[in-house]
Amino acid sequence: MFSKLIKIIQLLKSLFNFSGNSSAPAIVYDARYPFAYADEFSEGLATIEKDGKCGFIDQSGTIVIACEFDDAEYFNEGLAPVRQGKYWGHIDQTGKVVTPLIYDEADFLMDGLAFVMQQGQYGCVDKTGTLVVPCQFDDALSFDEGRAPVAKEGQYSYLDKSGKLLKDYQFEDAEYFSEGRALVQQNRLYGYVDLNINLVIPCQFIAAEPFQDGVAAVKKDGLWGVIDKQGKLLLPYRYQVPLSFVEGLAGIQEGSLQEANSQVQQQRLINTSNSKNDTKGKWGYINKSGRLVIPYQFEQVSIFSEGLAGVQLQGKAGYINSTGKVVIPYQFDEGRPFKEGLAAVIVDGQTGFINPAGALVIPPQSYYADDFTEGMALVMNEQDQFGYINTRGEFLRFQETEKVGH
Template identity: 30%
Template sequence: MLFEAQALARSRACRRKPGMSGLWLILPPMTLSPLFKIRHRGFFGFMNASGEVVIEPQYIEATDFHGGWARVRLNDRWVLLDTQGRLYLKRLFRSIGLFSEGLACVQLVRQWGYINERGEEVIPIRFDSADDFSEGLAAVAIAGRSGYIDREGRFVLKPIYTAAGAFQQGLAPAADGALCGFISTDGSFAIAPAWDACQPFEGPVAVVVRGGRWGLIDRQGAVRLEPQWEFAPGRPRIHFREGMALAFLGNKYGFVSQEGHAAIEPMFEQADDFSEGLALVEINGAWGYIDPGGRLAILPKFERASRFREGLAPVQSNGRWGYIRPDSSWALPAAYDAAAPFEHGLARVAVSGHWQYITPEGEVVWRED
């Protein structure tokens, strides 16, 4: 969600992983080629890009690999798995964050600390909450107040804020009482607290909230866009993708640019972020794609669709899924029950309830028995 002034320090990675408890590793993984999750008789494992199974399906639940690690579930516990298929059992944690700048936040019972990529507890578990490291600092809370620590766990900025968020380009959202502003790395407010909620800066602007609506300010605190936009259902945070952010007003979707103006007026029933120069939009119940100027690049004629990835986008036509190119021509005909975007040269599709991985040419490199 947006960083509310009274809960600014709640980290997306460190605080919001219910059920992701498990045992941690003791050695760093060997990062090789990408691995892809596969399924066999209800169990999950992993293959390489050639379709060779490198970790046999044996886990009842598994995540994709991220930064060299995947989480797998053993009974009611989550354990980290490296790319060699090794489970590293050292200490039981209730929650595990993703690595950021070489450290990951971990929760033991109720309090938080940090481990390095060898699984060593390098910052003791003693904080009430913990955020990812960003620009060498991490926001943590202790005794109801938030401050910032360095990679050695030392307080660089004392816990004097009612809440705090991540530094981006030298500024971080922080709250003094009920309102939030932005502090510099010396802890002073560079932008005075004046907003109900704030997000970290993305490029030249940051999202700020007043009265439940969001707008934009620049790095000097000047308002680029008055708070006027609503939050779309299911999207409690605003993110810029390729210089544009989804905007929602009066049950219609449009786009706001990082320059601070409505680049594309709200007119669409549904919309998704820009990806590879095109954004998915719904018009009269059908899906198509627009360019950054708001012009229709691909006419709305699909029942469902997804973002472009690696030059192709999965779309549904007559109940079946295939892949199109940016010029709207079919790269792979609609022949699948389900289809995911391409990633690292492969896409996962379903045929008669069974998974397959295919190349952009449609060659099957692996199929579920």
Template identity: 30%
Template sequence: MKKHFIFYFLSAVLSINCFSQDYSLIPYRKGKLWGYADSTKRLVIQPKYVFSELFINGFARVKSDSGYGFINKKGFEIIKCEYDLAFEFNNGFARVSKQWKYGFINNRGVLITGIKYDEADDFKEGIARVILNKKIGYIDTTGKEIVSCMYDNIDLLGNYEYFKVWIGNKIGLLDRNGNVIVDCIYDVIWDFNENFASVKRNNFYGFINKKGKEVINCRYEYAEDFRGGLAKVKFNSRYGYINLHGEDVIKSIYDDGDSFSEGLALVKLNDKYGFINNSGVMVVDNIYDDGGFFINGIVNVKKGNLWGLVDKKGNVVVDFQYDKIILDKNMITVIKNNKRGIIDKSGKILVPLIYDYDRGDYTNGTYFNFINGYAIVRKNNKYGFINEKGGEICDLIYDEVRPFKNGFAIVGKLITPKEVKETKFNYGFINRSGKQIADCKYYAAYDFIENRALVGNTYSNNNFLDTNGREISKDFYEWAEGFKNGFAKFKQNNKYGFIDKSGKKVISAQYESVDDFKKNYAIVYYNFQSCYIDKKGRLFFEE
């Protein structure tokens, strides 16, 4: 069990910072001890460790009987093997642990903090989160607690510019150096926008500036962010807008309102919607039953049960004829009689309204949204794709489709054999021209990675397809994973090995477990002991 733990621990840490790894020295096991050899298996650092790992940025983590440490390429212990745990260096620092307490060392092996924290995170942007006695703080790269461990929760605002801190249910703000800007007196503090943040205290909202001063008193029942110099507020159950000085530039007379977009804001007055400018002038009459936000000079509005489009002067640019209009920066989607299409801002139909509309569609937001140049559409309960010009690239014949990725899309057809009660699909692939390169015959299919796609005829009968849809091997595998760095792991007869992109078994299935190749080397478990192999299958060990 212990040996298995060491193997999986090694596998996990080798996935970190793989692009900075140094492969001139390879961990080499001789008997039960580890050292380092060159690519010819000539020992350079004599085996004396319980295990050793690949060099990263000139350092390698090793473990002796007395604990974890780090060595350089000359074999010198730059960080003594004395820690119960030692994590990879991150931004010049590594977390170390003794007796379930954590601290940090720099790349000279100097402890910058005491080993005293109950938890610690890696450094990011020059700071690291630490926890002591269930209280949260932050340290800088000198080890100084710039935020003392006294808070129940901490969030970072902006570009690591502020700490939002909690004591109990009350919130305050600290600057990047840990100086108190705002004591923990607020119930809510939102992010800064236009140099002001909305805050809530005693059930009323106001605003603070970046110095923590409450520049607009907490007297509103509700307040949103400033946008374009104005913020929506609620006062005496009515909505209006204030400026950065807290002045009521638009009186609180409205039933409801939205934030400004392109200089106009949707407001509700006497149960009808219209649009005001930043002076409070109703420039689009409040004659509508609903509305959205202006995008590219137009907005979707509802009259009765139908939607249309108007411009900033209130001119109707698309008549009220649709059951719904979805407006975004790149596309205007329209729905009518449960059919969906696309129009331009003049109302010209770009994609005819022939596609099914279903709010509960299984595609989780990918349906009728262009992703990598293609959108999933459905007609008569069958799926396919259209391109950005509205053309169908394939017949709509599929019961399930997934978005294009790396030039190909997975498509599926429903199978309902009598002996199977639950819904099941068989999967294949199409390319960007809509051509089906692989028939829907696979039990499972996964996206192309490195121009190869993993497929399965059954749960334990796997293969790979090339970009022409051909199976790359005549053999099938009990288990396999996608290609990484030109190799894929596979399992046969309960043993693991590697294939290349041609399907050739470059390393036969003979290991109890294997990890991915990182550049030129992979860690494997052979005869119940871990060691490294190269891409030719050479084992870096001797008994």
């Protein structure tokens, strides 16, 4: 999320102010970009910063939770982490404090529970803000698919939503669940557990990725392959980089495949020498059988999203469908994946949005824009000031009058 990066940049700017002027002039804000910081909308509300304090607006541009927090994150499952002074807690969508602001850290609510930290130890609060799992873990990650990795004395296991430890601590590392599998480490090798924390794919890989689109990239002997959820090797260990499948296809660069034998290499060289177009370093797409279904031809590729993928040829970006047919001609300097039916495109340094037919529904303007979320896109001008546009490209009008719920 680009706003998180900007937040870090703004903090660094404040820390390294070499001007020596302690009384800098007040910042003047464009009415279209009224916020010093803002985040994307989530559950109908968005975090914004005014006059050094954080609050929340709704999609009418009205402040519905007053700007009185020193930091605030987005809402998830009805609660948002907020900080006043040194301490964190949670508020609900009326601005009422639900989890007392007494914790050193507070995570998002996931699967009805949120991790909090006191004195270096993690526990869980529920949606009422009640501490239901005492602070006792040295490390913890958020719940996903009803399970959360937790650690004590350098060893990991998993909690369920009742706070029960499902297995003894036995892993050197443990990750979130994705598609019913979680990546774990033993003896410096990686494998996968199921939701019962049974090691269904033994720890045997020197590196591995989470499951996505039903498969996972795994590495042995310096090369990557692809497995299914049972651990069956679908694509052999011959790829120099991990493959990331989305909507059944993965981008692959010519030359990233280590051929199995010299005869195959020789035939590939013959095919290349007979070709009118040099494909060295070009990109294409393979399917889960390892077949190159969209030939090497592109200078850059992106993931498929909503049936289309942004690709670049001769310095210009366009979009193809899953058969490789160009459905939106090469005309942009950059094209991002589709989200909520729109994709951001860059033309002469300005950002606009197109629909799947390629029509420019929001003309390019001199702002940086995030992808659309809940019908709104976060935008930022050259002065690092933030605003929002809707799917018609209209700026959200900030209402100076607060309509706070507490």
